[in-house]
Every structure is written in C-alpha cells, then in structure tokens.
Amino acid sequence: MKAVVLGADDQYRIADLDEPAPGPGEVAIRVAYAGIQWGDTMVRDGHFPVPRPFTPGFEASGHIAAVGEGVDHRRVGEPVTTLTTAGACAEVVVAPAALSLGIGDIPLRTAAGLGWGAPTAYDLVNTASRLRHGESVLIHAAAGSVGTLAAQLARLAGAGRIVGVAGSRARADYAARFGYDQILLRDEFPAGLGGDRFDVILDPVGGATRRANLELLAAHGRLVTYGNLATYEPVMVDTNDLLMQGKSLIAYNSNLLSRTHPERLADSIRRALALVADGRLRVDITAEHDLADLATAVQRLAEGAVLGKSVLRVA
Incomplete structure (x- = not known):
C-alpha cells in the first residue's frame, strides 16, 4: 500500500508498505480522507517523540476492510470516522474498533474533518x-x-x-x-x-x-x-x-481519554456526529491536499495559515 513516512531527517516521503492487519478489538480501514491536526506538527517538530520512520495521521474516514478478534464481522464495509495513534496517512490504517464510529449518510470528506477536534470541542x-x-x-x-x-x-x-x-x-x-x-x-x-x-x-x-x-x-x-x-x-x-x-x-x-476511557470519547464522537447529521453542527473544511503534499499541509497549519479544517485525500 502507499503511505506517507516521516524519516529521521524530518522529511515526508511516499513509501510502499505492507498492509496492516487488525488485532483483537481493532479494525482495518481503507482510508478515503485523513484529517490534519496539531498533533502532526508536534510529531514533525519532535515535541511528541515517536520512533522514526513513522507513518503520521491520527484521524481518518473510510470503509472498514477487515476486523480483528472480538469485533462484529458485519462491520466490514461500514463507512466510519476513526481516531488512531498513527498511520492514517496511508491507504489502510488499523484503529480501535471502539473509536471507529459509523457515519451513516455523512460524506466521508466531512467525517474526516471531525477528527479529534469534534469530540474535543x-x-x-x-x-x-x-x-x-x-x-x-x-x-x-x-x-x-x-x-x-x-x-x-x-x-x-x-x-x-x-x-x-x-x-x-x-x-x-x-x-x-x-x-x-x-x-x-x-x-x-x-x-x-x-x-x-x-x-x-x-x-x-x-x-x-x-x-x-x-x-x-x-x-x-x-x-x-x-x-x-x-x-x-x-x-x-x-x-x-x-x-x-x-x-x-x-x-x-x-x-489520554482515548486510552483510559475510550467509551467516553466514543460517546462524544457519536453526539457530535448526530449534530452534524441533523445540520446543527458545521464542519468547515477549507483545504484539501493530495497524499504527496502532507509536508505543505502540516507547514501551513504550523504557520497559522489554515482556517477551520484541512484534510488529506487518500483514496
């Protein structure tokens, strides 16, 4: 699969990686869009240390392609928005099933824009x-x-x-x-x-x-x-x-909440999704970038040049 990789030299590159498989309690998602958020700047600048090379991306939307042990197999094919610890800037990402929420008729692009920002707000x-x-x-x-x-x-x-x-x-x-x-x-x-x-x-x-x-x-x-x-x-x-x-x-x-009480965070995502679905909450996506343009997108966010939300088009 195609994925963005952040190297030890702080440069982003497109790489061919093996598709990840979901473990217990996880799902594999074929990514349509990945959200870009402040955590991406923190990783790039070393404020949030991670082992390099690292596949960035902490939020995405797409369709569930496979499920791990303990996850209902009927979820395969479901359109979802998801929160991850890494890897969303790739064609396939593995994420916790508990933090991968069905989006119904909400467009995948809009769903990616919810990301961590919607439950946080x-x-x-x-x-x-x-x-x-x-x-x-x-x-x-x-x-x-x-x-x-x-x-x-x-x-x-x-x-x-x-x-x-x-x-x-x-x-x-x-x-x-x-x-x-x-x-x-x-x-x-x-x-x-x-x-x-x-x-x-x-x-x-x-x-x-x-x-x-x-x-x-x-x-x-x-x-x-x-x-x-x-x-x-x-x-x-x-x-x-x-x-x-x-x-x-x-x-x-x-x-921290995603690791200690993921069910609480999931409940807030559901409530935000419901408000988006009935038109009472607007997610404003003002910029869309290609997978190869992640460096530009992260730099624009770091410089304060992004209004609202920007996303990365993967599929």
Missing part, C-alpha cells in the same frame, strides 16, 4: 466546563478546527455571550461565521475586553495567555486548558486564590 463545552445556560464563554484559537466547533456547541448549549480571540484580521473575519458575538485580535487581548469576566474560558495557548485567563475568570468560573500552542512554560497557580473565588482550573486531554 464537544467535551470542552459540555463535559469539562459544564457550560450552563446564559453563561459567558471566551474561546482562544477561535478560527481553528476546535474553536469553530466550540463556538457552535456553546451556542447550542445556551451560552449567553461568546467571545473569541484570533491571530489576524483574516482569521477573525472567518471565525465570525460561527456564532461569536465578539472577536478580538491576539494583540488586543486582554486589554480589548474592557474588564469583562467570563464563566468559561477555553485555552489551548498556555504561558502568559493562561495567566491572563485566570484573571479574567468570573466568580465560580472554569478555565479549561487543552494544549500549549504558544509555549510549554509552566504556569504556577495559587490554589488558595482559586478557592476564595470558587474558580476552577481544569485540564482536558483527549489522547
């Missing part, structure tokens, strides 16, 4: 922060895959006011299509908020932004962290200060 709004009706929300990386989905999900959950932060005017204009009430540019944060406080803040940035977010929490507010786009610098928090205002600092890690 769903959980940030509904599970981690437990957003309540009428509460205010601040969302960083507003124009990205998670940000555009989280804004829609916050609106569906009854948020009273949704504010986003974006890195450029073009990204702010794009994010405005997804239900934000206000969008600030990154260099306007936090001064441009004029002293506003928020019940929920979603922060994938880290560093100085995280410290500012703690100050922006209203009493009983929840800051949910789910990444470190800007820096891995640790942020020190005085729990006594949090206690006095009833504030909470919550960490969300979808990769």
Whole structure:
C-alpha cells in the first residue's frame, strides 16, 4: 500500500508498505480522507517523540476492510470516522474498533474533518466546563478546527455571550461565521475586553495567555486548558486564590481519554456526529491536499495559515 513516512531527517516521503492487519478489538480501514491536526506538527517538530520512520495521521474516514478478534464481522464495509495513534496517512490504517464510529449518510470528506477536534470541542463545552445556560464563554484559537466547533456547541448549549480571540484580521473575519458575538485580535487581548469576566474560558495557548485567563475568570468560573500552542512554560497557580473565588482550573486531554476511557470519547464522537447529521453542527473544511503534499499541509497549519479544517485525500 502507499503511505506517507516521516524519516529521521524530518522529511515526508511516499513509501510502499505492507498492509496492516487488525488485532483483537481493532479494525482495518481503507482510508478515503485523513484529517490534519496539531498533533502532526508536534510529531514533525519532535515535541511528541515517536520512533522514526513513522507513518503520521491520527484521524481518518473510510470503509472498514477487515476486523480483528472480538469485533462484529458485519462491520466490514461500514463507512466510519476513526481516531488512531498513527498511520492514517496511508491507504489502510488499523484503529480501535471502539473509536471507529459509523457515519451513516455523512460524506466521508466531512467525517474526516471531525477528527479529534469534534469530540474535543464537544467535551470542552459540555463535559469539562459544564457550560450552563446564559453563561459567558471566551474561546482562544477561535478560527481553528476546535474553536469553530466550540463556538457552535456553546451556542447550542445556551451560552449567553461568546467571545473569541484570533491571530489576524483574516482569521477573525472567518471565525465570525460561527456564532461569536465578539472577536478580538491576539494583540488586543486582554486589554480589548474592557474588564469583562467570563464563566468559561477555553485555552489551548498556555504561558502568559493562561495567566491572563485566570484573571479574567468570573466568580465560580472554569478555565479549561487543552494544549500549549504558544509555549510549554509552566504556569504556577495559587490554589488558595482559586478557592476564595470558587474558580476552577481544569485540564482536558483527549489522547489520554482515548486510552483510559475510550467509551467516553466514543460517546462524544457519536453526539457530535448526530449534530452534524441533523445540520446543527458545521464542519468547515477549507483545504484539501493530495497524499504527496502532507509536508505543505502540516507547514501551513504550523504557520497559522489554515482556517477551520484541512484534510488529506487518500483514496
């Protein structure tokens, strides 16, 4: 089969590899599209160490071609979206059956766009922060895959006011299509908020932004962290200060959840799929690349040039 391989020299190449076979609890999927996400930049840049050569790709859509022990053989041929630990940028990928969900009539291209972003956004709004009706929300990386989905999900959950932060005017204009009430540019944060406080803040940035977010929490507010786009610098928090205002600092890690409680992550995928199927949640794919163009696609994501979601066309 054809697959993309990332070598020790940090270069992507197309290679011919043997097709993988599913083990117990796994399925083999003939890939139609692979989603491109921030984990791909982390692997390329060495922040997420993996043995090289490595076949990248953590999310895909396609049809189940074979099943392993313990998986219903009737699933062969089923169109699915899947989350993987590696290998989605290939003609066939092996993935956990529990995280390979049937998509019904949703197009395969759209299904690949859900990836890790859709269950992450769903959980940030509904599970981690437990957003309540009428509460205010601040969302960083507003124009990205998670940000555009989280804004829609916050609106569906009854948020009273949704504010986003974006890195450029073009990204702010794009994010405005997804239900934000206000969008600030990154260099306007936090001064441009004029002293506003928020019940929920979603922060994938880290560093100085995280410290500012703690100050922006209203009493009983929840800051949910789910990444470190800007820096891995640790942020020190005085729990006594949090206690006095009833504030909470919550960490969300979808990769960890997939290994400790995959059924919880699968439930969030199902809920996101249902919202997509009935038209209440929009996955916006703005770029589609060929298998041989993965290097370009990952670089564009790293540079902040991707709006919404980009995918790799495999089949």
